[in-house]
Amino acid sequence: MQPETQAARLAHHFPDLRTQENAARLGMWLFLATEVLLFTALFTAYSVYRYLFVHAFDEASRLMHTGLGAANTLVLLTSSLTAALAVYYARRGQARRSAVLLAATLAFAATFMVIKAFEYGHHFHEGQLPGRFYTYPELQLPGASMFFTLYFLMTGVHGLHVLIGMGVLAFLMVRTLRGGYSTAYSTPVELGVLYWHLVDLIWIFLFPLLYLI
Amino acid sequence: MSPSPASEAVYNRPNYLTADRGVRSWLTTRDHKRIGVMFLVLTAAALALGGFFALLIRIELLTPGPTIMDAMTYNRMFTLHGVVMIFLFMIPAIPGIFGNFFLPLMIGAQDVAFPRINLATVYLYLLGAAIAVYGMVHGGADTGWTFYTPYSTTTTTKVAPILLGAFVLGLGSILTGINFIVTTHTLRAPGLTWHRLPLFVWAIYATSVIQVLATPVLGMTLLLVTVENVFGFGIFDPARGGDPILFQHLFWFYSHPAVYIMVLPAMAVVSEVIQTFARKNMFGYKAVAYSSLGIAFVGFFVWGHHLFTSGQSAFDSGVFGVLSMFVGLFTAVKVFNWTATLYKGAIQVSAPFVYIVGFLFYLVFGGMTGIALATVSLDVHWQDTYFVVAHFHFVMAAGTVMAFLAALHYWWPKMFGKTYAERPALVGGFLVIFGFAATFVPQFLLGNMGMPRRYYSYPERFWPLNVASTAGASLVAIGFLIVLVNLVVSLAWGRVAGPNPWGSKGYEWNTPSPPDKENFPGTPVFTHGPHEYQEPVPAAAEVTHAA
């Protein structure tokens, strides 16, 4: 499939392609801002309960497998690198290279989810679960179950974003392979990857909050 | 300003309503004007539904004891009244209808930045409404629209569908906001600098900022309540160390700015209508423009004034108390500038202008009672009484509805190309204005007496004022009926309006009525700000596409 011409890409109500691209980017950033605020509600709940149950949160975070958490951090950071490079090559019209990098990003994302699943399995097994499901006998402090409520909510919502991001990346990869993007038009790759970076950004904060402090 | 044969001809040529035909062309349209019209139909239906619930509530309160329903039904009624009016009418109405229709016209754009997303907001609205209506039919929530925990997490009624419905509606609201912000940033026609933007655009822009930044917090909060309600994770559950007051913080972090989502678009309308009917430029354009942004910004800093009696710390109450005073300030600036705009004007008292005077009445008194409520010690007496109910109905219900009706009458000729009959419009307007006053002034007094809100039955000393309030509500209902009939009748039998029946110099009047599908034949170029009336207004038929 031939790269489509600029004129076909330009919607009727935009004066030129550059304005259209700026508009799309600004819209994406606004959307990312809403995502940040979405997580802020959870971060607020975390801050309040950590303030109140400082000791229980300290003890409960020791039940986390920090090694796995750190590994997942590295996985996501690396996936961000491959995603950023995918945009770099997409802009230069190197579609194959870009698609391979997107595939690598997808692979890292899947790795992240697998590691996360192992962690979840461990917590399920030990009864380290939210609210009324919390049955872990070794740590019976007020607030311990709250830590796991927050842990599952925060990582759960984040995991959902990872899954959505994987869907977006897969779509972009297929479109790239089919020659949908070119030097002149690579905005969708850029925007989809922006979303992926946000997923990484959120994790950069979740990691210390849940595993380190 | 009588329509000439020329404007008849303009009316009969293809426009955005007639260019494409068939239901399909509406359901798949990406035309911002058609989307605005669809929102008009949808939100008007929501207004009727919410108004119906309101009437049932008022009839129930006609006597101190049970009147027409039991306590559980009553609780569901006021919950549904709140949910429908807020999420289905007030938040989407003015931005959804008039924002969609006129924001691109005012900035000389062909459409909003993301037309497909714009269409998606219509379907999100329908989906959210469908989920909420499903919840209403299958039990309906009894929590009040505020969903306070732990009541909302322990109630046996079906609260989850209503929460999810509100979540979906919130998503639509976010997308509308993103669309308007991007449109204003990127699609302004050449020559249209920020300080030449119509004040309507400024206020809608400010509204959008709030929608984008506040709504996600509500979304997550509603999800947390749903999770708590269904699974019992304990995040707000006191028995597990959870804090119900945390819910209130998160809820009001959205819901206080949300009242500005409802009022700022009303203020947007006021600025336009006042300038047109006073035929004068805005006194203090910049003050009015930036006070919109000021309201949007400071509106985020005051949510804690809903928590003065909840157990919030005195420190936080002090901080929120003093910050609340600054929000009132921006509103005061607007009111003073609007009034000063009339100075040396050429004022024509038509139906839209009458509604705006009604709006100013409700805004000034509602706003003043708001500042009184924010005065910390007075709030302790008034919190959760009918005083609060009357206050926010003055500003949000009466005020926003006044602006909504003003906008409807002001832009009706532009949207549909027909003028309505003036006299019924005035009669309906006066009935609605006086009806609202008769409904809610007694409620202020009930609040002073100490009658708490959401009371199904009440001691007999509150009886006479409740009767007065119900009587007022029936006036409002009759007024609405007259307005509705008058407007619908005008569609069929109204006079052809011509492009500019009011002789306005707002940019949107530089198009035919109804506008073409493509808005403008080319790209308009702007050379001056809107509403400059030093030159005579061109006769209606002579208005061309030149801007």
Added chain:
Amino acid sequence: MNELLRQLLFLPEQGTAYARSVDQLHYFIVLTTMIGAAAVFTTLVAFVIVYRRRHAAQTTPHVEPKPIHEVLFVGVPLVLFLTWFAIGFPQYVELQTPPKDAMDVYVQGKKWMWKFAYPGGPNSTDVLRVPAGRPVRLLMTSRDVIHSFYVPAFRLKQDVVPGRYTQTWFRATAPGRHQLFCAEFCGTGHSAMLGEVVVMPAAEFDAWLADQRRGVVAAQDSAPVPSEDIDVRTSLVEQGRRLAAEYGCFKCHTVDGTQHIGPSWLDLYERRERLDGGKTVVADEGYLTRSIMDPRADVVAGFQPVMPTFQGRIPAPEVAAIVEFMKSLRTDVVRAPPSQGPVYVPVPSK
């Protein structure tokens, strides 16, 4: 003047000095806003008349404000609003700060009634009796959902939240009866969750309270308390004793001063305890409640952190009862003849 305005505004009677001062602010605000709003509206109407449109093609001059206009538009309301805040906020702080000599009454809201527990044991439902002229602090909690304690005549409202205590206080000026409402929506019985505050002359109140205490003790002596649920008629202290036994507190804590696995409860209340970390703490209600909920936070020096948490296992009102029982365990009281109720000890407010 006060009376006239109060009637005009439909305000209820002023049962406290605080209510009177709040009303003064109310009048000030209402008068200034009415004058301000009337001024704005008169101007508006005057403009509409003076500057009505005279012919269809009329033009108008371009008018721009001078900076001074906008400064006035901002400055005048700001000064006014901040004045209101400056008057109102200290009043609120006063309401949040109970005096040290206040009498404590425990309030419990539940669907859909109010329960009151007085010092020394007496209880009542839906009727709160207080002495005129003396400060009363209410320590309030809820058993189920959020309620709100609202006495319009005192201009007083405080939410009652489950799982924790909120406080408020008042000093009723004169004997009388005032209506009590629940102001936070709590279900189908919300509007029936009414009560009454009965203000009695101080001497009469003392007599009533003493009488009640005797009645409580007599009831305890004559009939053993049924053990299934908390009975309103039982004294809070007796409830506490029974609950402490039920929850097994006495396995580790004695009431006779002997040290066991945990500190003895005798004379524990108000005692200055040295903690493990070297800090000291006064064993007030806050500390005692916290220690039940989270025993390992502040362990008294010399004891092992072995006590399990009771978070989520004991409802807040029962904790209150147990704490009240601990408070009653004083050397002088325990040895007193059974016909006398425990002596009331004022709570130091924070």
Added chain:
Amino acid sequence: MAEGSHARAEHGADHGPGRYVVVWVVLVVFTALTYSAWRLNLPEPWHVLVALAIAVVKAGLVALFFMELWDHKGATRLVFASSLVFVALLIGLVVADSATRFPLANPPHEGTLQREPPLGAVPLPLPAMAPGAR
């Protein structure tokens, strides 16, 4: 990078792919750093501050270089920055409320500064551990 900061509004990206790799290496180093800081068990409150400071630096790097805020001026930066203002606002004022409330109006909890004594505290002769209540 310095000249790139004001030369282009366009994503012309005169830098090579090396820039992304360098940023990635720095991010990995910071991750290792925060992990070793955790292993060190820094005293309160330093372990919190260090972990959060490193997170902020890492997030900044991702936002500036991976997400290209370094190159994009104007509205996009403003959008992101203003969202952070509201993040701080919400968290700050809500935590301030918990910290300054009437103490009993918080759920029963340990005071923030009174942490459990270190495990090396001198045990006193006590009877054998009794089972918990009941």
